[in-house]
Amino acid sequence: MMEVLIMLALFDLVSSDVPARRPVVLLTDCGSSIDDQWALTHLALAPEVELKGIVTTHAPQNAGSEITAESARQVLSQLPQTVTRPPVIPGSSHPLGGTIVPANDEMGADFLLKQSKPFGTNHRLIVALIGPATDLALALQRDPTVADRITVIAMAFDKWPEGGDPWNVKLDVEAWRLLLQSATPLVVGDDAVCRRHLSLSSKSAHELFKTNKDKASNQLIHDLDHRLSTESIDTFPIWDEVVTAWVLGLTLVETHTRPRLRTDRTFDQEGSEGHLDWITKIDEAKLWDHLRNRFAVRGDAP
Numbered sequence: 001m002m003e004v005l006i007m008l009a010l011f012d013l014v015s016s017d018v019p020a021r022r023p024v025v026l027l028t029d030c031g032s033s034i035d036d037q038w039a040l041t042h043l044a045l046a047p048e049v050e051l052k053g054i055v056t057t058h059a060p061q062n063a064g065s066e067i068t069a070e071s072a073r074q075v076l077s078q079l080p081q082t083v084t085r086p087p088v089i090p091g092s093s094h095p096l097g098g099t100i101v102p103a104n105d106e107m108g109a110d111f112l113l114k115q116s117k118p119f120g121t122n123h124r125l126i127v128a129l130i131g132p133a134t135d136l137a138l139a140l141q142r143d144p145t146v147a148d149r150i151t152v153i154a155m156a157f158d159k160w161p162e163g164g165d166p167w168n169v170k171l172d173v174e175a176w177r178l179l180l181q182s183a184t185p186l187v188v189g190d191d192a193v194c195r196r197h198l199s200l201s202s203k204s205a206h207e208l209f210k211t212n213k214d215k216a217s218n219q220l221i222h223d224l225d226h227r228l229s230t231e232s233i234d235t236f237p238i239w240d241e242v243v244t245a246w247v248l249g250l251t252l253v254e255t256h257t258r259p260r261l262r263t264d265r266t267f268d269q270e271g272s273e274g275h276l277d278w279i280t281k282i283d284e285a286k287l288w289d290h291l292r293n294r295f296a297v298r299g300d301a302p
Contacts (some may be wrong), residue, residue, distance in 0.1 A: 001043035021050040022126055022247055025115055026107070027091070028240075029059035029131030029171075031071030039240035040075050041129070041216055042085055045294035049247060050114050053082075055091040055108040057131045058171065062278040066106070068075035070132075078216040087111075095172035103220060110144060112150075119149040126247060127185045129154035130240040131168060137175035139142070140182050147184040153246045155239050159176035159192040160256065162279050163267035177261045180276075187253060189242030189279040197241065197282035199235040202228055208288055214232055214297035248290060253282040 024043060030036040043049050056068035057140040080179050085301050091108020098232075112127065112135060119125045125152050127136060155220050156176070158164035169176045179186065205224050209217040227236050258274035259267035 005141075006061070011076070012016050015036075022048060022248060023050045023052055023115075023119070024126045025052050025112060026054045027055050027112075027127060027129045027131055027133070027135055028054060028072065029053075029063070029168075030068045030075065032059035032063065032131070033180050033239075034220075035076050035238045035240040036235070036258065037071075037223060038220055038238045039128070039244050040131055041079065041220060042241060042291050042294070043247070044076065044079060044086070046244070046248065047291070051086045051199075052125075053087045053089060053111055055111055055135050056087050056091045057091045057134055058095065059106065059131070060131050065090035065105075066093070066102060073196070075216075075219075078220060079103045080216075092132075092138060094132055095132060096137055096174040098235065105229035106138060109138035112136065113143055113146060115147040117144050121148055124151045125149060127152045128243040128247065129168075130243055132171040133168070133179050134172045137172070137178045140178055140184070144182065146209055147182050151187070152179070153187045153189070153243045155189050155191045155194065155242050157188060157265075159190050159275045160254075161267060161269065163192075163259065163261065163265060164267045169261075171259065173263060173265060176265075180258060180261050183274065185248055186258070187277040187279065189236075189246065189251070189282075191239065192299040193239045193279050193282060194239040194242050195267050196230075197284040198239065198287075199237045200224060201235045207283070211294060212292060214295060217295050241287065242279060242282060244278065245284075245287045248287070250283040251279045253277040253279050 028036045030155050043051050051275040054072050056065045056072050058064055059068050069088050072088045089107055089111045116125050129152055135215040156165060156168050200273045202225050205221050253278055255275050259269050261266050
């Protein structure tokens with residue numbers, strides 16, 4: 001087991017092997033919970049990130065990709081006018097299965113494959129996965145060589161080494177089985193590490209933005225306060241910000257043998273092949289400072 005500190009200083013990306021801006025495509029079921037909106041906002045504001053596009057997918061309660069796409073567009077509309085709006089592409093509205101995939105469900109996979117074309121093993125496109133893996137799996141089915149051009153950072157699973165998942169993986173188990181069986185470089189941030197490091201209270205969220213409030217930050221606070229009030233809880237994990245933390249180099253990871261995935265979403269370590277990285281720690285102080293500073297730099301609401 002090897003613990004690795006990802007040494008990408010936030011404003012000192014000087015290595016010739018690391019691009020000045022990290023190219024990212026976000027795969028999200030935006031609107032199904034509040035944490036997608038936090039991650040989307042943060043990635044869109046981060047100067048270290050080139051957010052090349054957002055692929056939306058199916059969500060619980062039969063929400064199709066057009067609905068989650070509209071949620072993503074609404075998040076982007078809250079950002080200052082100086083922020084570049086990446087394209088929003090509705091992806092699959094159905095998990096992988098035995099039926100023929102409708103043509104319009106291939107739009108997300110098409111976009112992902114097109115965006116990956118200029119990249120290779122020495123300079124990979126980052127695919128930030130904070131929803132079902134359907135569109136990524138469709139892309140891998142159509143062109144397995146995409147695994148040579150991308151790295152996937154995913155919020156998924158309960159914990160290591162058991163696995164388990166009540167949300168993102170559950171919504172398309174077959175897609176995750178395909179991803180784990182592929183050669184795609186994979187980093188996972190699980191529920192356990194997110195709860196330890198990324199849980200916010202109303203007080204901490206208001207403190208985060210107290211001097212830099214605008215439409216976007218007000219919406220993030222409103223969504224969190226509503227969730228805390230509705231569920232009568234004191235804190236809520238902003239799970240999907242784990243992908244932002246990894247992109248910004250604010251995580252520690254352990255390298256493990258890549259497991260197989262059972263139908264109940266637990267891990268089978270027998271006959272495992274390959275490796276994956278598992279996030280064990282997040283520097284949440286630097287992550288939240290980075291988000292706070294993005295609003296300070298961007299200024300008031302449009």
